[in-house]
Amino acid sequence: MRLEGKVVIVTGSTQGIGKAIAQRCVREGARVVVHGLEEEMGRAVVASCGPGKAVLLVGDLSEPGLCHRLVDLAVSSFGRLDAVVNNAAIVASSNIHTTDAEFLRRLLEVNTIAPFLLIQAALPTLQAARGSVLNIGSVNAYSGEPDLLAYSISKGALMTLTRNLGDSLFRTYGIRVNQINPGWVLTEKEVQRKRAHGLPDDWYRDLPAAYAPAGRILKPEEIAAAAIPWLEDESGPVSGQVLELEQYPFIGRNPPKDTSTIPTRK
Numbered sequence: 492m493r494l495e496g497k498v499v500i501v502t503g504s505t506q507g508i509g510k511a512i513a514q515r516c517v518r519e520g521a522r523v524v525v526h527g528l529e530e531e532m533g534r535a536v537v538a539s540c541g542p543g544k545a546v547l548l549v550g551d552l553s554e555p556g557l558c559h560r561l562v563d564l565a566v567s568s569f570g571r572l573d574a575v576v577n578n579a580a581i582v583a584s585s586n587i588h589t590t591d592a593e594f595l596r597r598l599l600e601v602n603t604i605a606p607f608l609l610i611q612a613a614l615p616t617l618q619a620a621r622g623s624v625l626n627i628g629s630v631n632a633y634s635g636e637p638d639l640l641a642y643s644i645s646k647g648a649l650m651t652l653t654r655n656l657g658d659s660l661f662r663t664y665g666i667r668v669n670q671i672n673p674g675w676v677l678t679e680k681e682v683q684r685k686r687a688h689g690l691p692d693d694w695y696r697d698l699p700a701a702y703a704p705a706g707r708i709l710k711p712e713e714i715a716a717a718a719i720p721w722l723e724d725e726s727g728p729v730s731g732q733v734l735e736l737e738q739y740p741f742i743g744r745n746p747p748k749d750t751s752t753i754p755t756r757k
């Protein structure tokens with residue numbers, strides 16, 4: 492058990508990647524604060540973790556004070572806090588024509604400012620535990636697709652936040668801050684989104700080999716497995732790092748030739 496005795500907050504863990512991370516943390520011996528917008532789904536995740544292993548907080552991350560409530564709940568329920576996983580995000584399409592200031596502010600508020608505020612709120616408890624932060628970004632952080640403009644901006648800023656705090660917080664407080672940038676992951680929501688765009692339910696089986704050499708895209712459980720090393724003590728003093736999780740090298744690759752019909756990635 493790699494997280495025995497640890498207490499972890501996972502934002503956006505009522506479904507998708509966050510749910511898989513929360514469940515995996517519990518399987519590794521941790522107790523978790525499950526969080527998100529969907530109460531019923533959150534209750535189901537807590538139940539799946541087993542008695543005494545998880546508590547739920549439902550709330551919008553842009554609500555004033557919510558980040559402090561998450562930290563307070565971890566400490567009042569389990570007596571400590573060892574790690575924060577900033578996973579929640581609004582995943583939404585927009586381009587230069589459809590991104591207005593209000594939309595951009597909303598995405599920045601939830602995807603970038605809330606992770607910052609949660610780290611700030613958790614600072615004293617994480618310092619006491621010599622704990623760690625894992626931010627879940629996206630490969631879109633480096634540039635992103637034209638129709639993921641606001642989302643990509645928010646993830647780019649999150650990556651700078653990770654590198655900046657990964658340096659200063661570790662030096663000053665002993666708190667490590669790292670980031671995973673997932674590629675394309677098959678979550679329940681992603682299936683629904685593609686269905687809404689008129690694609691057949693098995694769209695992900697027919698992707699160009701250049702983008703899915705395995706013949707499929709990543710599973711939430713695979714991101715969860717990769718999250719554990721950043722939360723456990725064995726990763727030692729590693730901080731300020733960003734790891735891409737895709738099936739091909741994301742940086743420096745020449746554009747493949749078979750890209751004509753690829754649906755939008757997150």
Ligand code: NAD
Pocket residue numbers: 502503504505506507508509526527528529550551552553577578579580581582601627628629630672673674675676677678679680681756757
């Ligand atoms: P999802 O849409 O399946 O779940 C999002 C979670 O965030 C839910 O629990 C939801 O309740 C919560 N959330 C959303 N807006 C919120 C708000 N305003 N306040 C509080 N909670 C809120 O998402 P996912 O696909 O599992 O993505 C999880 C993370 O992984 C995100 O940071 C996303 O950017 C990143 N990511 C996903 C993919 C992918 O292909 N699925 C790829 C790269 C990166």
